[in-house]
Amino acid sequence: MIGVVVDGVGKSFRRPVLRDVRFVLRPGALTALVGPCGSGKSLLLRLVAGLERADRGRIEIDGEPVTGADARRLARLRSRIGMLFQNHALFDFMTVGENVAFPLRRMGWDEPRLTARVSERLHAVGLAGYEPRAVHGLSGGQKRRVGIARATAAEPALLLFDEPTAGLDPVTGQRILEMVRHEQRARGATALVVSSDVQAVAGVADALLVLHEGRIVYDGPAVLAAHSDEPIVAELFGRSVEARA
Amino acid sequence: MSPTGSDAPFASQADAHGAARPLETLGAALLDIAIQLGGVGLLAARAARRLLPPRLDALELGRQLDRMTSGSLAVVVATALFTGAIMVVQAAPMVQRFEARELVGWGAGFATLREVGPLLIALVFNGRVGAFVAAELGTMTVTDQVDALRALAIDPLEHLVLPRLLAMLVAIVALTVIGDLVAITGAVATSWLLLDVDPRAFVHSMTELLGPADFLVGCVKSAVFGVLIGLCSCHFGLTVRGGAPGVGRAVHSSVVASAAGIFVLDYVSTFVLE
Numbered sequence: 001m002i003g004v005v006v007d008g009v010g011k012s013f014r015r016p017v018l019r020d021v022r023f024v025l026r027p028g029a030l031t032a033l034v035g036p037c038g039s040g041k042s043l044l045l046r047l048v049a050g051l052e053r054a055d056r057g058r059i060e061i062d063g064e065p066v067t068g069a070d071a072r073r074l075a076r077l078r079s080r081i082g083m084l085f086q087n088h089a090l091f092d093f094m095t096v097g098e099n100v101a102f103p104l105r106r107m108g109w110d111e112p113r114l115t116a117r118v119s120e121r122l123h124a125v126g127l128a129g130y131e132p133r134a135v136h137g138l139s140g141g142q143k144r145r146v147g148i149a150r151a152t153a154a155e156p157a158l159l160l161f162d163e164p165t166a167g168l169d170p171v172t173g174q175r176i177l178e179m180v181r182h183e184q185r186a187r188g189a190t191a192l193v194v195s196s197d198v199q200a201v202a203g204v205a206d207a208l209l210v211l212h213e214g215r216i217v218y219d220g221p222a223v224l225a226a227h228s229d230e231p232i233v234a235e236l237f238g239r240s241v242e243a244r245a
Numbered sequence: 246m247s248p249t250g251s252d253a254p255f256a257s258q259a260d261a262h263g264a265a266r267p268l269e270t271l272g273a274a275l276l277d278i279a280i281q282l283g284g285v286g287l288l289a290a291r292a293a294r295r296l297l298p299p300r301l302d303a304l305e306l307g308r309q310l311d312r313m314t315s316g317s318l319a320v321v322v323a324t325a326l327f328t329g330a331i332m333v334v335q336a337a338p339m340v341q342r343f344e345a346r347e348l349v350g351w352g353a354g355f356a357t358l359r360e361v362g363p364l365l366i367a368l369v370f371n372g373r374v375g376a377f378v379a380a381e382l383g384t385m386t387v388t389d390q391v392d393a394l395r396a397l398a399i400d401p402l403e404h405l406v407l408p409r410l411l412a413m414l415v416a417i418v419a420l421t422v423i424g425d426l427v428a429i430t431g432a433v434a435t436s437w438l439l440l441d442v443d444p445r446a447f448v449h450s451m452t453e454l455l456g457p458a459d460f461l462v463g464c465v466k467s468a469v470f471g472v473l474i475g476l477c478s479c480h481f482g483l484t485v486r487g488g489a490p491g492v493g494r495a496v497h498s499s500v501v502a503s504a505a506g507i508f509v510l511d512y513v514s515t516f517v518l519e
């Protein structure tokens with residue numbers, strides 16, 4: 001089981017997006033990351049995966065620094081990460097099956113084992129038998145599920161999921177979250193899941209982080225978050241500040 | 246690898262108030278060109294470093310090679326055939342006036358092998374393959390597919406850039422050789438029909454006065470053009486910003502930059518390879 005440390009991370013584009021972000025992901029826990037639109041949740045995931053360089057601060061995965069790591073070390077770290085992008089980022093020149101098989105092929109899995117794994121993964125996301133389909137013929141929700149299958153194919157120790165339930169109906173969304181939860185528990189993986197569906201993700205998460213104006217304004221058990229006094233957290237949980245008063 | 250470059254490659258935003266401040270516009274444009282040149286140079290250096298020892302996706306190389314040659318063959322053949330014919334049609338009045346029939350083969354061959362062949366095929370190749378690669382990589386960039394590769398611990402340079410660069414290099418030289426042959430065939434046929442030059446006399450005049458050097462110069466030129474088109478299309482494709490409109494701008498910039506580069510390099514190499 002691997003932990004993640006994010007310490008004093010800042011990142012600006014034309015304006016500061018992340019100012020001073022600090023948190024620790026407990027090994028083997030599912031942590032939800034929520035926050036208003038444009039608060040930098042996706043950016044934070046990309047920073048953890050080393051896809052973007054922080055202006056300042058330190059990020060460590062399993063004690064190894066991501067910030068300032070050279071290409072080879074980054075590649076080694078990334079081979080332990082399963083990432084789902086907000087817009088799924090499936091390879092559109094490949095079939096569904098090839099997408100899911102891609103990380104495995106790169107790791108040198110033999111064909112029978114690989115085929116079995118791909119079909120098991122697609123079955124797990126409710127897309128059994130979709131291997132030969134073209135990516136562009138899928139619906140948004142189906143693409144997202146293929147993305148999840150690809151991200152979990154190589155049994156990564158760290159899952160970074162950006163909006164796994166976006167564009168899905170509430171029932172499917174709930175099922176996907178439960179599946180992510182199950183996956184993560186079964187393998188003892190550490191997971192960071194970004195979601196706009198605050199109630200639903202808090203329902204399956206161990207811990208919750210709320211990102212607002214470049215800082216983490218809530219860091220604690222997911223079950224207690226709904227009762228937080230922090231106005232933005234209350235708002236995210238759909239309680240108006242006046243109603244509490 | 247993090248993409249470099251400005252938000253508006255080549256076609257600068259400064260155009261809007263260009264008329265009012267010509268110097269500023271010129272400065273911005275020059276700066277932009279310098280930034281893009283730097284980006285292309287950086288990409289070239291990075292790609293070169295991965296060639297020693299060669300680290301590239303061989304399967305992808307094969308796929309690209311197949312796509313680039315088979316996809317461009319028809320248009321290359323058509324262009325070359327007509328160009329060969331047009332050269333002779335244009336020269337016909339002079340040839341008739343000066344009774345220079347025995348020089349037609351030499352003239353057409355020299356122009357085709359050294360200049361027209363490589364230049365024309367490069368421009369066709371730029372419009373077809375260069376634009377396609379810029380659009381493809383641009384789309385992959387804006388839809389996070391390039392980042393998805395990086396997140397899977399795959400180097401986009403090894404997997405995307407190098408196979409395309411090498412495939413373009415091989416494909417353009419192969420297409421130039423084919424184009425040369427077709428253009429000369431077109432010239433032979435037209436000389437025969439229009440000027441009554443016997444094909445054997447045409448070929449004789451060509452082989453008598455031209456050597457392997459003329460052919461090789463053309464091949465070297467086209468290889469240089471291929472690398473240039475490859476670097477430009479990959480650079481502009483990987484540095485796309487701003488969604489689908491950004492992809493359109495990148496394709497435009499790539500084609501314009503490559504075409505400009507082709508003419509500059511052609512001019513330079515004509516002296517160097519003398």
Ligand SMILES: Nc1ncnc2c1ncn2[C@@H]1O[C@H](COP(=O)(O)OP(=O)(O)OP(=O)(O)O)[C@@H](O)[C@H]1O
Nearest residue numbers: 013014017035036037038039040041042043044086
């Ligand atoms: N590569 C980049 N270049 C410029 N600006 C960026 C870049 N990445 C992120 N930003 C900016 O950072 C801010 C946060 O973006 P991000 O996508 O992380 O937000 P988010 O919290 O994921 O929002 P959403 O809930 O809508 O997905 C935005 O204002 C965005 O414009």
Ligand SMILES: [Mg+2]
Nearest residue numbers: 041042043086
């Ligand atoms: Mg986001």
